[in-house]
Amino acid sequence: MLPEWSQLNNDGSPGGNATTDVQLSERFLQRLEQAIGKTRYEQWFAGQTVVSFSGDVVTIGVKSPFLIKWLKREFTESALEAARECVGISAQVRFDVDPRAMELASSAVTQRPRGSGGKSGSDSATDTGSEPVPASQNQSGKKRLPPRRRRFARLDDFISGSCNRVALSMVDIICKQPGEQYNPLYLYGGVGVGKTHLAEGIHVRVRELHPELQVTYLTAEAFANFFIKALREKTLPAFRRRFRSIDVVIVDDIEFLNAKKGIQEEFCHTMQELLSYGRQVVIAGDRHPRMLTNIRPELSTRFLSGLVIRLEAPDLETRREIVKDHARRFKLNISEEAVNFVAKKFTRNVRELIGAINCLQTYHHLSKRPVGITAAREVLKDLERDCLQIVRASDIQHAVCELFGVQKEALLSSRRTRELSQPRMLAMYLTRQWTRSAYHEIGQQFGGRNHSTVISAEKKVKQMIEKGEMLQVANRHWTAQEVVSMIEEQLQAG
Numbered sequence: 001m002l003p004e005w006s007q008l009n010n011d012g013s014p015g016g017n018a019t020t021d022v023q024l025s026e027r028f029l030q031r032l033e034q035a036i037g038k039t040r041y042e043q044w045f046a047g048q049t050v051v052s053f054s055g056d057v058v059t060i061g062v063k064s065p066f067l068i069k070w071l072k073r074e075f076t077e078s079a080l081e082a083a084r085e086c087v088g089i090s091a092q093v094r095f096d097v098d099p100r101a102m103e104l105a106s107s108a109v110t111q112r113p114r115g116s117g118g119k120s121g122s123d124s125a126t127d128t129g130s131e132p133v134p135a136s137q138n139q140s141g142k143k144r145l146p147p148r149r150r151r152f153a154r155l156d157d158f159i160s161g162s163c164n165r166v167a168l169s170m171v172d173i174i175c176k177q178p179g180e181q182y183n184p185l186y187l188y189g190g191v192g193v194g195k196t197h198l199a200e201g202i203h204v205r206v207r208e209l210h211p212e213l214q215v216t217y218l219t220a221e222a223f224a225n226f227f228i229k230a231l232r233e234k235t236l237p238a239f240r241r242r243f244r245s246i247d248v249v250i251v252d253d254i255e256f257l258n259a260k261k262g263i264q265e266e267f268c269h270t271m272q273e274l275l276s277y278g279r280q281v282v283i284a285g286d287r288h289p290r291m292l293t294n295i296r297p298e299l300s301t302r303f304l305s306g307l308v309i310r311l312e313a314p315d316l317e318t319r320r321e322i323v324k325d326h327a328r329r330f331k332l333n334i335s336e337e338a339v340n341f342v343a344k345k346f347t348r349n350v351r352e353l354i355g356a357i358n359c360l361q362t363y364h365h366l367s368k369r370p371v372g373i374t375a376a377r378e379v380l381k382d383l384e385r386d387c388l389q390i391v392r393a394s395d396i397q398h399a400v401c402e403l404f405g406v407q408k409e410a411l412l413s414s415r416r417t418r419e420l421s422q423p424r425m426l427a428m429y430l431t432r433q434w435t436r437s438a439y440h441e442i443g444q445q446f447g448g449r450n451h452s453t454v455i456s457a458e459k460k461v462k463q464m465i466e467k468g469e470m471l472q473v474a475n476r477h478w479t480a481q482e483v484v485s486m487i488e489e490q491l492q493a494g
Contacts, residue, residue, distance in 0.1 A: 024086060025051040028058060031082035036075060044071065050100045055150045056090045058083040061098020068095045088216040089226065089242055152217070155201035159325055161318030164194055167309045171198055175205040178213065178248050178280035182307040184271070187284045189311030190489040192349025195284040198311075199250050202282055206248050213247035220256035224263045244273045247280070254285040254303075259294040268299040275302070290476045291486065293405050314350060319343035322350055326357045332364055337373035345380065356380055391434045391491050393445040399490040400427040403483070404473060412447040422471055426480075428454050429461035430487060 028051055033041040050061035060079065062068060072095055083091035155175075160168050170182055187195050203217040223243075230239035243249070257264050274281055285292070288310070289303035314322065320343045327334045338360070346352040360371045363379045371379075401408050404423040411424055424446065431442050432454065439451035446454070464471075464480035471483050478486075 024053055028082050028086045031085050032075075032079060035078040035082055044075070048101060050098045052098075053087065056087055057092045057094060058087065059094045059096050059098075061096055061101045063097070063101040065097050068097070071095050084242065085214075088214060089246070090216065090218060090222070152200040152204050153197040154204050155198070157325075158194065158197055158201060159314075159318060159322045161315060161321065163312035163314050163318055164198075167194075167198060167311055170307060170309060171202055174280060174282070175202055175209060178206055178210065179278040183275060183278075184281035184283055184303060184306040186289060186303045186306060186308045187282070187311060188287055188289075188308070190286065190313060190349065192351040193311040193313055194350065195286075195311055196252055199252050199282060199284045202248075203250055206280075210247075214245070215248040215250075216246050217250040217252070219253045220251055220267075221253065223251060223267060224256065224260065227263055227266050240270070243270050246274070248282070249274060249279065250282040250284075252284045254283050255287065255292060257295065257299075258292055261296065264296045264299055268296060268302065271299070271302055281306075287486065291403065291473070293403075313348065316343055319347070319353060322353050323357060326354060330357065330361045332357070332361050333370040334360065334364075334376075335370065335372045338371050338376040341373055341376050342380070393431045393435060393437070393442065395491060396427055396430045396434060396487070399487050400430070403487060403490070414447065425457040425461050426483065426487070428457040430484070430491075432458050434491065 029041075029045065032045065045060075048063060052059045052061065058079070060071070062071065076093060079093045080091065083093050155168070155171065158164075158168060167187060170185060173181055174183075174185055187198055189195055200217060203215055206213060206215050226239060226243075230236045257267060271281055283303060289295070289300045289308060292300055320339055323334075323339050323342050326332075327339070342353065342356050342360075346356050359379055360376060363369075363375060364371055369375065397408055397411060400406075400423050401411055404419075406420060406423055410420055411427065413420070428442055428446060431437065431445070432439075435442075437445075439454045442454045443449040443451050461480065461484075463469075465484065468479050468481070470477040471480055472478075473483060
């Protein structure tokens with residue numbers, strides 16, 4: 001079974017099953033031997049190195065600091081290719097001094113009969129009685145930061161509620177049978193509703209259930225960076241082979257590809273290749289595929305060809321469970337009244353709830369007192385005040401223009417075409433709802449219109465919502481309520 005990025009101990013060291021690490025190390029070394037040849041492998045790696053995995057970082061431990069520069073120069077590319085075959089496209093390779101490698105080398109020298117297969121002159125020169133250097137230090141003896149490790153979220157830690165139960169059920173099916181159903185899976189919703197948690201959880205769970213599959217999680221920005229690098233270095237064939245041979249691809253923050261036509265085309269071809277061979281594709285974004293107004297139609301329709309699921313903001317009961325869960329993790333002594341207070345006061349997303357729990361945990365740590373309702377009110381009053389969101393008319397105008405694909409100057413102009421009048425009415429309605437400004441002030445903010453125009457716009461939008469009338473956004477029709485909800489989500493996301 002392949003190791004998961006999330007299986008790390010509290011000190012940052014790799015966790016999980018020892019057999020897992022052994023199997024993965026053997027697989028890596030086999031790939032490396034195939035890449036560099038048996039002779040060079042036996043000379044530099046066999047019985048002389050220790051391979052360890054931590055997240056997407058593969059560390060090759062050697063016996064002496066003098067070997068590191070040589071090995072980096074000669075074998076980094078081959079080791080990187082082997083690492084990518086084992087842990088995915090985001091793999092990194094490090095060479096470091098490891099005392100265990102010194103023990104291996106000493107054992108090999110002790111067991112080797114005198115005169116059999118002695119070291120070459122160049123090899124002898126690199127091992128002139130140098131002492132092993134601790135892995136946490138560099139050659140000058142100074143401490144250095146540990147390698148970067150990504151800790152992936154797990155599905156076991158995901159709090160299920162009415163806002164996300166359907167999405168969690170579909171994710172469970174995909175993890176058990178990747179590529180068989182709901183392919184591609186498209187998850188979308190506002191900020192902090194659990195999209196990334198589910199995407200990372202899929203990555204971890206599939207690795208647990210299907211260790212033979214190659215699974216890759218990355219953001220759309222990372223995909224774009226890999227593509228641009230391949231273009232610059234003229235290695236597009238290798239880039240395509242690498243991405244199109246993956247069994248399960250999970251891409252987060254897909255909205256990053258908006259208006260990037262060249263990268264969209266490459267991603268579209270990659271996705272088509274993966275789907276045609278039954279590989280699982282999971283996409284996460286902040287809006288419905290139809291709302292990605294600057295995405296190529298052939299790409300957005302592929303998103304729609306699978307299953308599209310919306311994640312709602314957590315309801316009150318789900319927020320309570322989230323607060324209780326994090327309190328248990330932190331071993332925070334908190335009363336039921338304080339839990340209810342936090343769940344009711346911080347409603348927009350999970351990140352606010354976690355921030356509130358962190359504040360209460362700090363109070364508990366410093367005061368050594370349990371957290372009751374009085375303490376929660378006192379500790380969180382500043383955070384609650386800071387979380388009050390100030391929305392301006394310009395913010396609403398920007399959100400409406402982005403959704404409908406119109407220019408702000410046109411929205412504020414005197415033109416009365418249908419393409420502008422409906423977005424303008426919605427913007428006036430939302431400005432009244434969110435800012436509570438006077439009608440004449442709103443009129444001035446929308447091109448100097450009088451107050452009666454704003455009153456009329458507000459009434460019309462309310463009627464459209466009550467009657468369920470349809471509005472056209474991009475190439476699809478939505479109810480007025482759905483359009484208003486989408487704009488409000490963008491405003492809440494800030």
